[in-house]
Amino acid sequence: MARIKCTTSYDGTNFSGYQVQPEKRTVQGEIEAALSRIHKGQPMKITSSGRTDAGVHARAQVFHFDSPLSIPEPNWIRALNGQLPNDIFIRRAEIAASDFHARFDVREKEYHYRILTSQEPDMFRRLYTYHLPEDLDLSKMREACSYFIGTHDFTSFCATNTSVKDKVRTIYSMDIFVENDEVVIAVKGEGFLYQMVRIMTGTLIEVGLNKLAPSEIKAILLKRDRRAAPKTAPAHGLIMWQVSY
Amino acid sequence: MARIKCTTSYDGTNFSGYQVQPEKRTVQGEIEAALSRIHKGQPMKITSSGRTDAGVHARAQVFHFDSPLSIPEPNWIRALNGQLPNDIFIRRAEIAASDFHARFDVREKEYHYRILTSQEPDMFRRLYTYHLPEDLDLSKMREACSYFIGTHDFTSFCATNTSVKDKVRTIYSMDIFVENDEVVIAVKGEGFLYQMVRIMTGTLIEVGLNKLAPSEIKAILLKRDRRAAPKTAPAHGLIMWQVSY
Numbered sequence: 001m002a003r004i005k006c007t008t009s010y011d012g013t014n015f016s017g018y019q020v021q022p023e024k025r026t027v028q029g030e031i032e033a034a035l036s037r038i039h040k041g042q043p044m045k046i047t048s049s050g051r052t053d054a055g056v057h058a059r060a061q062v063f064h065f066d067s068p069l070s071i072p073e074p075n076w077i078r079a080l081n082g083q084l085p086n087d088i089f090i091r092r093a094e095i096a097a098s099d100f101h102a103r104f105d106v107r108e109k110e111y112h113y114r115i116l117t118s119q120e121p122d123m124f125r126r127l128y129t130y131h132l133p134e135d136l137d138l139s140k141m142r143e144a145c146s147y148f149i150g151t152h153d154f155t156s157f158c159a160t161n162t163s164v165k166d167k168v169r170t171i172y173s174m175d176i177f178v179e180n181d182e183v184v185i186a187v188k189g190e191g192f193l194y195q196m197v198r199i200m201t202g203t204l205i206e207v208g209l210n211k212l213a214p215s216e217i218k219a220i221l222l223k224r225d226r227r228a229a230p231k232t233a234p235a236h237g238l239i240m241w242q243v244s245y
Numbered sequence: 246m247a248r249i250k251c252t253t254s255y256d257g258t259n260f261s262g263y264q265v266q267p268e269k270r271t272v273q274g275e276i277e278a279a280l281s282r283i284h285k286g287q288p289m290k291i292t293s294s295g296r297t298d299a300g301v302h303a304r305a306q307v308f309h310f311d312s313p314l315s316i317p318e319p320n321w322i323r324a325l326n327g328q329l330p331n332d333i334f335i336r337r338a339e340i341a342a343s344d345f346h347a348r349f350d351v352r353e354k355e356y357h358y359r360i361l362t363s364q365e366p367d368m369f370r371r372l373y374t375y376h377l378p379e380d381l382d383l384s385k386m387r388e389a390c391s392y393f394i395g396t397h398d399f400t401s402f403c404a405t406n407t408s409v410k411d412k413v414r415t416i417y418s419m420d421i422f423v424e425n426d427e428v429v430i431a432v433k434g435e436g437f438l439y440q441m442v443r444i445m446t447g448t449l450i451e452v453g454l455n456k457l458a459p460s461e462i463k464a465i466l467l468k469r470d471r472r473a474a475p476k477t478a479p480a481h482g483l484i485m486w487q488v489s490y
Contacts, residue, residue: 009368057369089368123254123334124302128369239369 001066004076005096006046010058011087012235013127017054018061027052027061027088034083035065049102049109049243053195055235057128059112060091062243064102100245108172108244109192113185113201113237129182130237136183136208138176144207144214145174147221148187148200155224157200158193159232167193167224176204183208186241199226201233246311249321250341251291255303256332257480258372262299263306272297272306272333279328280310292347294354294488298440300480302373304357305336307488309347345490353417353489355433358446358482363426374427375482381428381453383421389452390419392462393432393445400469402445403438404477412438412469421449428453431486444471446478 008031016024020032028046035044048063071079076093084090116122116129117136148171155167171189178184185201203220206212212230220228253276261269265277273291280289293308316324321338329335361367361374362381393416400412416434423429430446448465451457457475465473 011368011371059368086371087368089366091365120336121334123256123304123332124373126256126331 001068001098002070003064003066003096003098003100005062005064005092005094005100005102006076006080006090007092008058008061008063009089009091010061011127012052012055012057014087015054017056018048018051027058030085030088031063031080034080035067037083038079039067039069047102049106050191052238052240053198053235056238056240057236058240060242061240062102062245064096064100102243105245106191106243108188108190108242109240110186110188110242110244111192111197112239112241113187113197113233114239115183115185115205115237116181117183118181127236128239130234132205134209136205137210138178138183138208140210140214141176141183141185141204141208144204144212144217145176145185147214147217148174152221153224154193154196154221156220156226156229157196157203158226159195159199160226162194164193169193169196174200195232198232198235198238199229201237202230205233206230246313246343247315248309248311248341248343248345250307250309250337250339250345250347251321251325251335252337253303253306253308254334254336255306256372257297257300257302259332260299262301263293263296272303273308275330275333276308276325279325280312282328283324284312284314294347294351295436297483297485298443298480301483301485302481303485305487306485307347307490309341309345347488350490351436351488353433353487354436354485355431355487355489356437356442357484357486358430358432358442358478359484360428360430360450360482361426362428372481373484375479377450379454381450382455383423383428383453385455385459386421386428386430386449386453389449389457389459389462390421390430392459392466393419397466398469399438399441399466401465401471401474402441402448403471404440404444405471407439409438414438414441419445440477443477443480443483444474446482447475450478451475 010027015027018027020028032044046063046065073095077090080090114129116131119133121131151170153167154169174187255272260272263272265274277289291308291310318340322335325335359374361376364378366376396415399414419432
């Protein structure tokens with residue numbers, strides 16, 4: 001039995017999220033179906049670094065699975081991509097240590113949120129950026145980021161429909177940079193709660209629009225109440241950028 | 246009756262081309278249906294600068310239509326975009342002279358063909374670039390372009406299933422430039438035959454791969470036979486960039 005570690009990108013547009021759900025097209029469902037075909041119909045299960053919500057994209061999501069097949073390492077990538085639809089692509093496939101775990105071994109996750117600030121929408125980036133034709137105050141947004149960095153109870157920045165009890169998370173860094181007409185929010189942390197990056201982004205946008213003072217983030221965190229934070233930014237601007245082990 | 250001139254962008258991915266066809270989703274069909282809704286169900290017809298093939302995109306396609314409604318000029322854009330699906334966007338709508346004609350008055354059309362040359366495919370550009378992970382010889386491709394410029398019989402660069410008789414066209418300019426990891430072919434001309442830009446692109450790719458000498462283009466043009474030219478480049482790398490009047 002070999003444990004295979006895969007790095008995959010996907011376009012979240014046409015998926016009902018990452019996790020398998022009955023009757024829905026999901027990333028996990030498509031990959032497990034592809035693996036099952038490679039294994040002559042045997043049901044297969046993959047374990048990822050974590051889920052992404054419906055509409056969220058991935059540049060480098062990681063998952064692992066165990067296989068009884070003795071396929072040489074360089075051939076896995078071709079075998080998988082040959083079975084997968086166009087909106088999922090395996091970027092790397094390697095034989096990992098038998099105790100490697102895609103979820104438990106995560107050291108750091110990085111997400112990017114892309115905001116297109118041009119006056120006009122862009123037909124060819126509409127699926128991968130959130131179009132917000134406004135002047136954002138980047139220095140205020142950067143100041144706001146500083147309140148998120150560190151270890152906090154992020155209850156105010158977590159969607160309420162979650163079963164997770166411990167809402168304390170650690171953010172290592174949060175940067176704002178400009179790429180042509182896009183404002184990119186890049187956040188690194190040990191892990192994130194359900195919709196946490198999108199709620200933090202929605203909050204940073206309010207700050208950038210001068211509707212919220214950066215220092216108010218401190219108070220919102222202390223309230224531990226989702227209703228204290230602004231609305232969730234749309235899913236399609238978010239990309240799972242990298243997972244480090 | 247007012248004649249309205251519209252500039253539109255569209256994502257060709259999910260259309261069976263531009264021109265109305267029964268039972269198919271087309272750009273023209275969607276726009277005419279939207280206009281018909283604005284005109285209380287009255288059938289509406291638009292005239293564009295020309296068709297684009299299935300899968301080809303547009304950054305700035307132009308069409309006109311006549312309307313009996315007295316909608317103020319600035320309101321047309323909102324009325325139209327409010328009725329259109331996400332993959333068509335009206336960028337400008339203006340009241341034109343009553344004798345303006347989107348097809349007959351064209352002075353110049355510009356197309357861009359984007360080739361992604363990175364080793365790895367890019368999930369987020371896969372719909373709008375042709376992925377060809379090869380080193381292209383740009384100076385040879387530029388030399389090849391020079392043979393296309395000017396007035397020629399382009400029969401060898403026209404798909405055979407066309408009813409157009411006169412295959413003489415004039416190309417004003419043809420440039421190759423690099424944008425990060427993309428090679429872009431930009432061509433301007435008075436007008437183009439069916440699949441002409443894609444066949445010229447397929448030919449330039451053969452030159453870039455050193456499979457064809459630039460000077461052979463002269464001989465291919467003289468043969469006036471589609472079989473003399475290499476294969477057609479895929480539709481999804483092509484964007485109608487601009488139409489000038």
